[in-house]
Amino acid sequence: MATFDDFSKLDIRVGEIIKAEVFEKAKRPAYKLWIDFGQEIGIKKTSAQITNLYSVEELEGKQVLGVVNFPPRQIADFMSEVLVLGTYSKEGVVLIKPDKVVNKGDKLG
Template identity: 65%
Template sequence: MKEPIGFEDFMKVDIRVGEVLEAKVYQEARKPAYILVVDFGEEIGTKKCSAQITECYDCEELVGKQVLGVVNFPPKQIGKLLSEALVLGVYSDQGVVLIRPDQKVKKGDRLG
């Protein structure tokens, strides 16, 4: 377990629902990954990110899926890609499994 944080620290993390618009293999990545373009709704807009989820998903099946992502981290250079968001997943025996709403919700809805 990691060290405890205060509730105020957790509330600083902006986690929103987004819809995957595009997914393609990130050819230049050191570890197998996809480049995702995710629409987080009107307020946030679209953001690109790298996701190491190739063991559990194909690009085609990702398009149209809703995902949860952190949208207020500063951009991070990952190889040639400037990643603008962090799509959330669970490390499991089969690979990284995305965290997703179990019902369709509005893009940009906030985890709270």
């Protein structure tokens, strides 16, 4: 079982997707995302297997939650710097986002 201390080590922030493109070299269909987490964290990039439910066009400008303090991970020729959070549904991954528009960089509390 995870403890509250384990959970509190995660730095989960709100970011805004500022750029999205198809990740051609991914083994499974995915997008490359560039996410702005505000002045303190800056722009981080990631790979996300969310092609079943989202198009590139609808992703740009969308707020999402992401873990910003995991170590970077190489995926094909792309360095993933953040883990975007989502739920697994029958149709595909559904991104977790704030219920209302909030400031970039706001922490999950």
